[in-house]
Amino acid sequence: MTTNQHQNILLAGASGVLGRHIDRALTDAGHKVTGLGRSEGNGVQADLMDRDALLRAVDGRHFDTVVHAATALRKPPMGHRDMYATDALRTEGTAHLIEAALATGARRFVTESMVFGYGYGDFGDRTITEDDEFGPRGADPQLERHLAGMRAKEQLTFGTPGLEGVALRFGLFYGPxxxxxxxxxxxxxxLPAPADRGRVLPWVELTDAARAVAAAVEHGRPGQAYNVADRTPMGFRAHLLCVAEEFGLPKPLSVPLWLTRPMAYAHTMFSSSMRVSVEKAERELGWTPAYPSTREGLAALRAATTR
Structure with missing residues (x-):
């Protein structure tokens, strides 16, 4: 499906790091964007976790599309507890936002999802596609709590009558x-660099991720999910080394993986390894990463910050 006409779009999470880039990408594409969030700078000021206040805030407003890019994270999560607010936002917050979307007459709902929805762990050399199971049961109660949130967010996105739901399963973000x-x-x-022993994860530069959202608004097929990542999966250690090298900073200390166990959520990510295919996004959305690797994206960021 293609909806190239300029749209009136409600963007939840517009003041966040990714949200600011999405706002710019949608505006550059000719759409009118209204931000939704708790801060005063948003056109619609409301908390997604407060259903009644959210519905009051959108009362009488009309939007063609709602984009869900809201996050509760303000810094990288280290422990499982650091993810609890985000887990709740993925379940209750998404349900409230979908109710608000229907109240505004929106027909399309584009949601930020992520590749960890395929599960935490080492997937080896196998390349994961959108046909693989999303939201398998977690290996322990903590992981199940996080996976249940990602599972519910997509189920709500795809399972609401009257809404054309599209999900973008992003790699790890970096960039401006x-x-x-x-x-x-x-x-x-x-910031120590844990030994990754060949483990890799998908990454995506933030402006590339934002362009994928704009492409999904215009070209995403209802009921479909799309992996969004660059073409060069990389381990956390390799990524940190790349950042340090590009910005002329000291090489981070190398630590054994077991030493990160007290940071339980971060340790789980450091222990995971995953490769995803982005062929579907390239074919159906017409999206390709401007930065095929983090090295290229970081070089562009350094160039921009030293002008």
């Missing part, structure tokens, strides 16, 4: 507004 937070820690050698 995200990577800069790592630089002071790397400069002080406060």
């Amino acid at each position: 507004g995200g990577t800069e937070a790592l630089l002071p820690m790397l400069r002080k050698r406060q």
Whole structure:
């Protein structure tokens, strides 16, 4: 399906790191964007977790499409508890936003999903496609809590009558507004690099991710999910080394993986390995990453910050 006409779009999470890039990408594509969030700078000021206040805030408003890019994360999650607010936002928050979308007459709902919805662990050399199971049961109660949130978010997106739901399963974000937070820690050698032993994960530069959202708004097929990542999966250690090298910072300390176990959620991610195919997004959305690898994306970021 293609909906190229300019749309009136409600963007939940517009003031977040990814949200700011999505706002720019949608605006550049000719759409009118209204931000939704708790801060005063949003056109619709409301908390997704407060259903009644959210419905009051959108009362009398009309939107063609709603984009769900809201997050409760303000810094990288280290422990499982750091994910609890995001887990709730994926379940109750998404249900409330979908109710608000229907109230505004929106026909399309594009949601931010992520590749960890395929599960945490080592998938080896197998390339995961959108046909693989999404939201398998977690190996323990903590992982199941996170996976249940991702599972519910997509089920709500695809299972609501009257809404054309599209999900984008993003790799790990880096780039403008995200990577800069790592630089002071790397400069002080406060950010160790865990040994990854060949493990890799999908990454995507933030402006590339935002362009994928704009493409999904216009070209995404209802009921479909799309993997969105660059073409060069990379381990956490390799990524940190790349950041340090590009910005002329000290090489991060190398630590054994077991030493990160007290940071239970981060340790789970460090222990995971995954490759995903983005062929479906390239074919159906007409999207390709401007930065096929993090090295190219980081070089562009450094060039932009040293102008």
